Amino acid sequence: MAGRRHHALLVLAAVMATSCSLVAAHLMPRGQEQEEEMPVIPDMMMRPKSLPVPPVPTRTVAEICRGTSFPELCTATAGKQAARYGTVDVLTVLQMEVDALGERTKAARARVDREAAAATPAGRKALHQCNSFYGDVMDNLDACRRAIGHKDAVTIRSTMSMVAQDLQFCDEEFRKAGEKNPLQQFDQSLGNMSEICRSLSNMIVVD
Numbered sequence: 475m476a477g478r479r480h481h482a483l484l485v486l487a488a489v490m491a492t493s494c495s496l497v498a499a500h501l502m503p504r505g506q507e508q509e510e511e512m513p514v515i516p517d518m519m520m521r522p523k524s525l526p527v528p529p530v531p532t533r534t535v536a537e538i539c540r541g542t543s544f545p546e547l548c549t550a551t552a553g554k555q556a557a558r559y560g561t562v563d564v565l566t567v568l569q570m571e572v573d574a575l576g577e578r579t580k581a582a583r584a585r586v587d588r589e590a591a592a593a594t595p596a597g598r599k600a601l602h603q604c605n606s607f608y609g610d611v612m613d614n615l616d617a618c619r620r621a622i623g624h625k626d627a628v629t630i631r632s633t634m635s636m637v638a639q640d641l642q643f644c645d646e647e648f649r650k651a652g653e654k655n656p657l658q659q660f661d662q663s664l665g666n667m668s669e670i671c672r673s674l675s676n677m678i679v680v681d
């Protein structure tokens with residue numbers, strides 16, 4: 475026993491200049507001589523670089539959209555934005571839907587430009603009005619994004635009411651002009667998307 479300790483101390487002195495892992499190996503009991511040849515990796519290096527992420531119950535966009543007034547439209551429009559976001563919860567789907575609303579509003583404005591060329595003077599005036607209502611929609615979407623950041627469901631709903639109202643105002647301009655609204659498809663889908671945002675805002679859990 476004493477001899478072995480003496481041996482170990484000698485070895486310790488001999489390997490002072492070498493790594494600690496080698497020391498650890500040489501201090502091992504005789505019975506483990508096989509393992510002595512193997513490099514001893516310090517404990518810290520054996521730990522995985524990042525701890526495994528505990529499993530979080532994840533929901534899909536479709537699952538969250540199921541609780542809204544237009545589940546299919548929600549999944550189709552919000553889903554398109556999904557790649558920009560990591561985890562999916564009510565707030566991220568709401569952000570996605572607001573992004574989708576913004577994209578669709580931009581598309582409606584591009585349509586305004588195309589329609590204006592061939593429009594009657596009254597039609598052109600209505601298109602011009604609609605374009606400014608769409609500008610209002612964009613402002614309300616920005617306000618909505620800020621409200622999402624604060625989980626402020628009341629403000630989210632009021633921005634969506636204003637969006638829906640702007641779309642109705644656009645429709646009204648064409649009624650007043652006695653013309654068919656060439657933006658009707660846009661106004662309807664945008665209106666339905668604002669309803670989706672409203673439903674999603676009702677699902678926000680404030681902790």
Ligand SMILES: *[C@@H]1O[C@H](CO)[C@@H](O)[C@H](O)[C@H]1NC(C)=O
Pocket residue numbers: 547659662663666
């Ligand atoms: C919007 O919703 C109405 C029902 O409220 C539906 O008739 C219409 O087809 C929907 N339009 C779009 C473009 O989603």
